[in-house]
Structures are given as C-alpha cells and as structure tokens.
Amino acid sequence: MPVKVSVIVPVYNPGTYIEDCVSSLLRQSLPPDEYEVIFVDDGSTDGSPARLDALAAENSRVTVVHQENSGWSGKPRNVGIAAAVGEYVMFVDNDDYLGDEALERMYDYAVANGADVVVGKMAGRGRPVPVELFRQNHPHATVENAPLIDSLTPHKMFRREFLDKIELRFPEGRRRLEDHVFVTEAYLRADGVSVLSDYVCYYHVKRDDAGNAGFQRFDPVGYFKNLREALDVVEQYTEPGPLRDRLFRRWLRNEMVERMRGRRLLALPDDGYRRQLFEEIRGVVVERFGPGVAGGLPPTQQVIAALIAADRFDDLVAFATWEAGIAPTAAPLDVQWHGDALRIALSAEYASGGEPMTFPADGRATPLENPPRDAAAAAAWVVADTVAAFEKATVDLLLRERSSAAQYFQPVKFTRESVAAGADGRVRLVLHATATVDPATAAGGAPLGGGLWDVFIRVKLGGWTKECRLGPVPRAGQTATSPAVAGGRVVLPYWTKPPGNLALDVDRATKRLGLTRLTAADVTVSGGLLRAPLPLHVPAETKVLVRLTAGSVIDVPGLLSPAPDGSGAVLEAELPAADVRGSAWRVQLSVAPGADEPRFLTLPLVLRVRAGRILARRAAGASLARRLARRTRRTLGTMLGKWTSGFTARKA
Structure with a gap:
C-alpha cells in the first residue's frame, strides 16, 4: 500500500515524556x-537516541534520523519532510500525543475535501489551545471565513505535494516562531484548508518540569525580530485593508496585548525584563500596525494597545492591577434530567474584588480617548462600553474531560438582564442560560466517553472572554440529580469536593449511584419475574443485561422502565428457575448489553431457590458495608466531639 501519512517528530531530550507520544503513534487506527513515523533526533543527550533506535528495530514503520543539535525545531522538521514518502505529512512534538483515530480521520477528511491543510481539533493539557476555531467542522475554511489564524502551531496535516510546489519549509536555526512563518504561508497559499472539530486529534501537553521549548523565558529582541518575519508573510500575500488588519490583529492580541495585561503582566519578573518586553512590543506596534488593527480589538485590549503605543508603562501596570481583580462567576440554578438530556440552568456575570461587578445604568459607547489620560479613565471607558455592548454578550457551556482536556460546546439558550444594584443607579449585568447536555451526542455529535467531565462556563461580556467552573453549589442542594441511563452509559451528575462544582461521571461511579440502598423488601420475584426499583433515571424502556453469578454465569435479558411514580426505574427480568437451583446467585446489571466488554453494576442481592420459589435477600457483603459505614460515622462523630470539647476546655 502507498504511504498515506508520514508523521514527523523532532526529538530533543524528552526523557520519559516521549513514551505517550510513541504509544499514541503505534496504536493509530490507520x-x-x-x-510511517520519522523521528529526527536533534542531538539529544539523554537516553532518547537509543530508545528510538530500539523502537525502529522492532517496527518497520519507524525511521530514526540522527543529527547534530540545530538549536530549534525547524531543521529537524525539514529533515523529516525530506525523508517522508507519504502523501501527507503530520507534525507532532515529542512531548505531545495523538488521538487513536487522528491520522485516519484527518487523512480521510483531507481526501474528501481536497484539502492541502487539515487542522485537527486540539486539547490542551495545561496549555492553551484555540476554542472558537473548533466549535464545528469546517470543510472549506479560509482566513476570511474562519479563525484559522488563531492556530499557528505546526501540529497539522499538510499535503506533501503542496509543500514542494510552493517550496515551503521551516526557517532554521536558533530562533522563535518558525511555525508562525510556515503555517501562515500555508494558510494563505493553500487551495483548501479543512478544520476537523468532532474528534480530538492532537493533545498539547505541558510537561510537569515546564521543559517544553515554548515555556522557556525568551529574549524579547530576538523573539519580536522573528515575529516581524510572520508579519512579512502576511504583507507578501495580502493587500492592505480589512483582511490584513484582521490577520495582524492576531499577533497584536496574542503576542503583545495579552502579555501586557492583568495577572500575566503582573506575574512577569520586575527586574527589568518586564520593561524590556514592553519596549520591544511597543516597537512593533508603532512600526507595523495602523489604526485599523487595534480598532478591531475588544475594549480592554484596545485600551492596552493604546497605552503601549503611547509609551505609558506605569498606567499599563495600574490598569493590569484593576483588571486582575475581575473574574466570571456562574451560579447553578437547576440541574434535572428531561428525557434523554440533562438540563442545566444557571446565571453568569462578572465579579470584581470577589463581589458582583456593577456598572452605570446609562453607560454609553464613546470613541476611545487615544490614549486614556490615566488608568482610572481607561477602566471607566471599558466599563461604559461594556454596558453599551451588553446586547452582544454571550454565554457558553463546555464539557471538558478531566484526564485529557478534550472539550465540547453544548447547546445553550440564554437571556440578558440588567439587575438594579443599590440606590446609586448602578446595575449588574447578568446572563441567564439553560444548557442541554445529551450524553449520546455531547462529544461533538458522538457519545460522551467514559470518565469524569467538568462543566465550564465561557462568558463573553464587553471586553472580556473568560471561563470559570459552574459552582459552587448552594448549601441547600448538595446533590445534583439522580444518575441516568443514557446512550448505553450510566451518567451521574455530581458536585465536586468544596467549593462544589458541577461534573459528570460517565460509566465510572459505583457507590454513589445509590444501588446499595436497595433492600430485599424492595424486590419481588413472582412466577420467575424479578422486579426491583432502582434509583436511575431512564427516559423510556431500555434493554439491559442481567448477569447471575455463582461459580458459573447465567445471562438473561432485562428491561429498565420509568417508575410509574417518577421515582426512578424498575428493573424486570425473567429468571430461569431451573438453572439457578442449589447456589446463592449474585446479581449484576449492564446497561450496554451489546458492548464488546459490557460494564456490570453489582446489585446488593442474592437469589436462592427454595420450595420451587426464587427468593431474594440482601447480600451479606452489602449489609456489612452499610454497618461498617454507620459505625465509622458514629466513631468519627464521637472522636470529633471529644476533640472539640478538649479544645474548648484548653482554650477556656
């Protein structure tokens, strides 16, 4: 078979971090x-060269190229391109990894859409990744109709013939932003770019030792010299006007303004480095960007850009101090199952200094005084503009898988409300939203995978786009809602440990499902028909599998139905009385009977046949566990009481 994809991995002293990368490449569904996988060892001094040589000796699809250290990733990637024989090349960093189906999905998507470049959905484990770009699939994306420019890392799939045709290679040597130069030109010269958003293809990982090349403190002079080269590419392949301004805005926003705002600026060492960085940024702003570039930024970023251009470093720091105290909050109002989906009602707004942020009720949008006379005037302008633009505020709900950071937008409906805040005429700007989470389609149209999923709220209000967790839960409602059977999985909404944020447990929970509360008195067996009430939400009759075990295994079909009184579900299963004689049979339940490896939940029941009748009693282990739990709670309560009394006596 011809090689469809050549994966190119530059390698420099990754240590054990390369193992996840290697494993993901070897288990691809393609x-x-x-x-093929081409590792280009850029003069590593750890054990990586020997590790890779051994890997290549065992796997014919793996090639290793060794070279002297070049100082950065550009040359190793170019060497990999020269060695590649695939129709497409895919770049992966040695401390990142791919989704198991990434190569197959991206290649098929590229062929289906005739793409020169495919941008696969990314997840950031401790690292930021684009969010808006991956709201939905975009088979025919351009820099004009999609925010492609938000993603300039090289971790994409490129048609090899396209790279050769336009003679595109990475800048080499000890430098920064070589990927910006390469990817920007690819976007601007490609005949087709496709964005694949319904599957996480690439996992961008921050190393625990912060050893990723991009996390090292950089020389501002060299960094912004290299940044100018990316701007040169934009100027070469675009005409002056709105499109060029919009593309330039990406570097102004991400590489300059965002480094000079809020907590990020205040976290920079105040040993001269902060000021040096400011001076280099100001040089690019004054030299390369016309008024149309900053004019399209959100209000807060416009203010920062204006202060940079005006050489107002002290006001910039003061404005950052004010902005650092602003954060979104999202309060859960109701979490309930409605049919197959979970409905989450919430309210969201911004807080300042830990208190709800208030605004003048008559805020008006006015042209920005360029620059603002001081930090206080800058803050006042942002606040007024936020009120005036409130009708454009939005709120989103995302589910983010805890272990991988894969995230997906969920459908949301929302309204906006100005709430009076005191007698001085000020108001709070509140967004009321209801999100719908259907576990069968919540992962970009696919079912949610097993694991823990945290709920995040993304608020766009005025000059800010910020995220927060949904919580904390009010003291009056410590449980979210009942677990549900949805899409062949058991989904448990729950509140995390204090402060108590909403999360979903998919196919992992056991004890928290409440199954242990089932007693023998709740269960009936009549004519061989087992009926047991379970604290599970089921929207409709659902086929399940009941497994009986007593040395041997007996599987029988079962049915979960909504309880008539709405209290949960009723399990029904026809038991083979002739087959269950002579032993005590434990009962297990699988809500995915057709799965290759179905997951079973253990019910606290034992079945026996006596006098021709099947009788149910509570399993001894379950009763013991409940007694031990009660005893532990009593013991802890007694110990706490004695400790508190002793402490009070000593204090007196």
Whole structure:
C-alpha cells in the first residue's frame, strides 16, 4: 500500500515524556502499512537516541534520523519532510500525543475535501489551545471565513505535494516562531484548508518540569525580530485593508496585548525584563500596525494597545492591577434530567474584588480617548462600553474531560438582564442560560466517553472572554440529580469536593449511584419475574443485561422502565428457575448489553431457590458495608466531639 501519512517528530531530550507520544503513534487506527513515523533526533543527550533506535528495530514503520543539535525545531522538521514518502505529512512534538483515530480521520477528511491543510481539533493539557476555531467542522475554511489564524502551531496535516510546489519549509536555526512563518504561508497559499472539530486529534501537553521549548523565558529582541518575519508573510500575500488588519490583529492580541495585561503582566519578573518586553512590543506596534488593527480589538485590549503605543508603562501596570481583580462567576440554578438530556440552568456575570461587578445604568459607547489620560479613565471607558455592548454578550457551556482536556460546546439558550444594584443607579449585568447536555451526542455529535467531565462556563461580556467552573453549589442542594441511563452509559451528575462544582461521571461511579440502598423488601420475584426499583433515571424502556453469578454465569435479558411514580426505574427480568437451583446467585446489571466488554453494576442481592420459589435477600457483603459505614460515622462523630470539647476546655 502507498504511504498515506508520514508523521514527523523532532526529538530533543524528552526523557520519559516521549513514551505517550510513541504509544499514541503505534496504536493509530490507520493500518500500519499506510503510515510511517520519522523521528529526527536533534542531538539529544539523554537516553532518547537509543530508545528510538530500539523502537525502529522492532517496527518497520519507524525511521530514526540522527543529527547534530540545530538549536530549534525547524531543521529537524525539514529533515523529516525530506525523508517522508507519504502523501501527507503530520507534525507532532515529542512531548505531545495523538488521538487513536487522528491520522485516519484527518487523512480521510483531507481526501474528501481536497484539502492541502487539515487542522485537527486540539486539547490542551495545561496549555492553551484555540476554542472558537473548533466549535464545528469546517470543510472549506479560509482566513476570511474562519479563525484559522488563531492556530499557528505546526501540529497539522499538510499535503506533501503542496509543500514542494510552493517550496515551503521551516526557517532554521536558533530562533522563535518558525511555525508562525510556515503555517501562515500555508494558510494563505493553500487551495483548501479543512478544520476537523468532532474528534480530538492532537493533545498539547505541558510537561510537569515546564521543559517544553515554548515555556522557556525568551529574549524579547530576538523573539519580536522573528515575529516581524510572520508579519512579512502576511504583507507578501495580502493587500492592505480589512483582511490584513484582521490577520495582524492576531499577533497584536496574542503576542503583545495579552502579555501586557492583568495577572500575566503582573506575574512577569520586575527586574527589568518586564520593561524590556514592553519596549520591544511597543516597537512593533508603532512600526507595523495602523489604526485599523487595534480598532478591531475588544475594549480592554484596545485600551492596552493604546497605552503601549503611547509609551505609558506605569498606567499599563495600574490598569493590569484593576483588571486582575475581575473574574466570571456562574451560579447553578437547576440541574434535572428531561428525557434523554440533562438540563442545566444557571446565571453568569462578572465579579470584581470577589463581589458582583456593577456598572452605570446609562453607560454609553464613546470613541476611545487615544490614549486614556490615566488608568482610572481607561477602566471607566471599558466599563461604559461594556454596558453599551451588553446586547452582544454571550454565554457558553463546555464539557471538558478531566484526564485529557478534550472539550465540547453544548447547546445553550440564554437571556440578558440588567439587575438594579443599590440606590446609586448602578446595575449588574447578568446572563441567564439553560444548557442541554445529551450524553449520546455531547462529544461533538458522538457519545460522551467514559470518565469524569467538568462543566465550564465561557462568558463573553464587553471586553472580556473568560471561563470559570459552574459552582459552587448552594448549601441547600448538595446533590445534583439522580444518575441516568443514557446512550448505553450510566451518567451521574455530581458536585465536586468544596467549593462544589458541577461534573459528570460517565460509566465510572459505583457507590454513589445509590444501588446499595436497595433492600430485599424492595424486590419481588413472582412466577420467575424479578422486579426491583432502582434509583436511575431512564427516559423510556431500555434493554439491559442481567448477569447471575455463582461459580458459573447465567445471562438473561432485562428491561429498565420509568417508575410509574417518577421515582426512578424498575428493573424486570425473567429468571430461569431451573438453572439457578442449589447456589446463592449474585446479581449484576449492564446497561450496554451489546458492548464488546459490557460494564456490570453489582446489585446488593442474592437469589436462592427454595420450595420451587426464587427468593431474594440482601447480600451479606452489602449489609456489612452499610454497618461498617454507620459505625465509622458514629466513631468519627464521637472522636470529633471529644476533640472539640478538649479544645474548648484548653482554650477556656
């Protein structure tokens, strides 16, 4: 078979961090003879060269190239391109990894859409990744109709013929932002770019030792010299006007303004480095950007850009101090199952200094005084503009898988409300939202995978786009809602440990499902029909599998139905009385009977046949566990009481 994809991995002293990368590449769903992996060792001094040579000796699809250290990733990637034989090349960093189906999905998507470049959905484990770009699939994206420019890392799939045709290679040597130069030109010269958003293809990982090349403190002079080269590419392939301004805005926003705002600026060492960085940024702003570039930024970023251009460093620091105290809050109002979906009602707004942020009720949008006379005037302008633009405020709900950071937008409906805040005529700007989470489609149209999913709220209000967790839960409602059977999985909404944020447990919970509360008195067996009430939400009759175990295994079909009184579900299963004689049979339940490896939940029941009748009693282990739990709670309560009394006596 011809090679469809060549994966190119530059390697420099990754240590054990390369293992996840290697594993993900070897378990790709694309057939082994349809892709190759080329590791380019850039003069590593750890054990990586020997590790990779051994890997290549065992795997015909793996090639290793050794070279002297070049100082950065550009040359190793170019060497990999020269060695590649695949129709497409895919760049992966040695401390990142791919989703198991990434190569197959991205290649098929590229062929289906005739793409020169495919941008696969990214997840950031401790690292920021684009969010808006991956709201939905975009088979025919351009820099004009999609925020492609938000993603300039090289971790994409490129048609090899396209790279050769336009003679595109990475800048080499000890430098920064070589990927910006390469990817920007690819976007601007490609005949087709496709964005694949319904599957997480690339996991961008921050190393625990912060050893990623991009996390090292950089030389501002060299960094912004290299940044100018990316701007040169934009100027070469675009005409002056709105499009060029919009593309330039990406570097102004991400590489300059965002470094000079809020907590990020205040966290920079105040040993001269902060000021040096400011001076280099100011040089680019004054030299390269016309008024149309900053004019399209949100209000807060416009203010920062104006203060940079006017050489107002002290006001910039003061404005950052004010902005650092602003954060979004999201309060849960109701979490309930409605049919197959979970409905989450919430309110969201911004807080300042830990208190709800208030605004003048008559805020008006006015042209920015360029620059504002001081930090206080800058803050006042942002606040007034936020009120005036409130009708454009939005709120989103995202589910983020805890272990991988894969995240997906959920459908949301919302309204906006100005709430009176005191007698001085000020108001709070509040967004009221209801999100719908259907576990069968919540992962970009696919079912949620097993694991823990945290709920995040993304608020766009005025000059800010910020995220927060949904919580804390009010003291009056410590449980979210009942677990549900949805899409062949058991989904438990729950509140995390204090402060108590909403999360979803998919196919992992056991004790928290409440199954242990089932007693023998709740269960009936009549004519061989087992009926047991379970604290599970089921929207409709659902086929399940009941497993009986007593040395041997008996599987029988079952049915979960909504309880008539709405209290949960009723399990029904026809038991084979002739087959269950002579032993005590434990009862287990699987809500995904058709799965290759179904997951079973253990019910606290034992079944026996006596006098021709099947009787149910509570399993001894379950009763013991409940007694031990009660005893532990009593013991802890007694100990706490004695400790408190002793402490009070000593204090007196």
